[in-house]
Amino acid sequence: MEVHSLVVSTQSALRNMWLSxxxxxSVSAQDGQRLGKVKDLIxxxxxxxxxxxxxxxxxxxxxxRDLFVPQDLVGDLGAESVVLATARLDLRSFxxxxxxxxxxxxxxxxxxxxxxAARLVRAxxxxxxxxxGWVLAGIDTSPRGHLAxxxxxxxxxxxxxxxxxxxxxxxxxxxxxxxxFSRLRRLRPAQLADLVEAATRDESEEILDAVGTxxxxxxxVFEELEPDRQIQVLRDRTDEEVADVLAHMGADDAADxxxxxxxxxxxxxxxxxxxxxxxxxxxxxxxxPSTAGGLMTPDLLALPPQATAQAALQHVRTATSVSTxxxxxxx
Numbered sequence: 001m002e003v004h005s006l007v008v009s010t011q012s013a014l015r016n017m018w019l020s021x022x023x024x025x026s027v028s029a030q031d032g033q034r035l036g037k038v039k040d041l042i043x044x045x046x047x048x049x050x051x052x053x054x055x056x057x058x059x060x061x062x063x064x065r066d067l068f069v070p071q072d073l074v075g076d077l078g079a080e081s082v083v084l085a086t087a088r089l090d091l092r093s094f095x096x097x098x099x100x101x102x103x104x105x106x107x108x109x110x111x112x113x114x115x116x117a118a119r120l121v122r123a124x125x126x127x128x129x130x131x132x133g134w135v136l137a138g139i140d141t142s143p144r145g146h147l148a149x150x151x152x153x154x155x156x157x158x159x160x161x162x163x164x165x166x167x168x169x170x171x172x173x174x175x176x177x178x179x180x181f182s183r184l185r186r187l188r189p190a191q192l193a194d195l196v197e198a199a200t201r202d203e204s205e206e207i208l209d210a211v212g213t214x215x216x217x218x219x220x221v222f223e224e225l226e227p228d229r230q231i232q233v234l235r236d237r238t239d240e241e242v243a244d245v246l247a248h249m250g251a252d253d254a255a256d257x258x259x260x261x262x263x264x265x266x267x268x269x270x271x272x273x274x275x276x277x278x279x280x281x282x283x284x285x286x287x288x289p290s291t292a293g294g295l296m297t298p299d300l301l302a303l304p305p306q307a308t309a310q311a312a313l314q315h316v317r318t319a320t321s322v323s324t325x326x327x328x329x330x331x
Contacts (some may be wrong), residue, residue: 016079027062027081035062038059044100052163058082059224077128109124196229223250
């Protein structure tokens with residue numbers, strides 16, 4: 001299927017502005033009456049490849065209430081003072097909906113993942129571009145961000161395309177909606193494990209949730225984690241969720257991890273695993289962890305004596321019932 005990108009380049013945009021320039025601006029009616037101030041911008045998460053999240057409205061503080069103002073009621077978002085096209089507003093308090101990103105609350109000053117470099121960075125400012133409506137176009141991760149631009153009196157910036165990043169939103173409904181389309185799934189298990197190791201507890205959960213729909217990848221990431229971090233992550237999961245992870249891991253790694261869990265959880269979790277996996281793990285648990293039996297995998301890929309090295313490698317590549325660490329033997 002051909003995918004048509006709707007990326008708006010900053011060069012072709014009619015105007016560009018920074019979130020730091022918008023938040024705090026006064027909001028007024030057409031007659032000039034001041035109503036309140038901009039608290040945040042709302043963009044809709046666009047899951048299609050190459051698309052940039054469109055601005056769908058503002059969170060405006062009026063009195064002591066935070067209200068939602070749709071973008072089509074905003075006269076000119078890029079003006080020094082935001083003028084609304086109508087004074088008739090929905091006075092119900094703002095509530096975030098699934099698939100929405102609060103740009104200031106979720107991104108500004110928060111960490112996100114630089115997917116191209118597979119590392120955590122901090123968003124110092126957020127760039128918006130106007131092209132048939134306003135969209136979230138880029139992220140400034142330079143250490144001084146907006147302050148550096150003010151001190152240099154220059155419009156130049158270090159913004160990079162939004163598509164280079166994966167945000168850690170912290171909103172469960174939106175994170176679940178995004179998970180099947182997450183760009184983190186392109187990274188290698190070792191890279192994802194490094195991100196989890198460097199992340200906070202909440203950040204690591206969101207990273208693992210983003211790859212959790214691919215159970216094989218999730219298991220590979222767990223195998224790359226340090227033992228202490230493995231236990232820390234699994235401690236907060238239900239027995240069923242832990243069993244789901246162990247079922248997709250190599251039997252030797254699963255046995256090691258099961259042995260580190262609280263004793264009262266081991267048998268219930270073991271009982272939830274597939275029978276073949278249970279048999280392997282029970283056998284491995286019978287060995288002392290520091291012996292060869294406790295260290296090696298029970299998987300064996302047997303080949304005839306006349307098999308060539310090339311044939312053996314091909315069997316390893318195409319084997320689906322044993323782990324990639326399986327022992328090779330002859331019969």
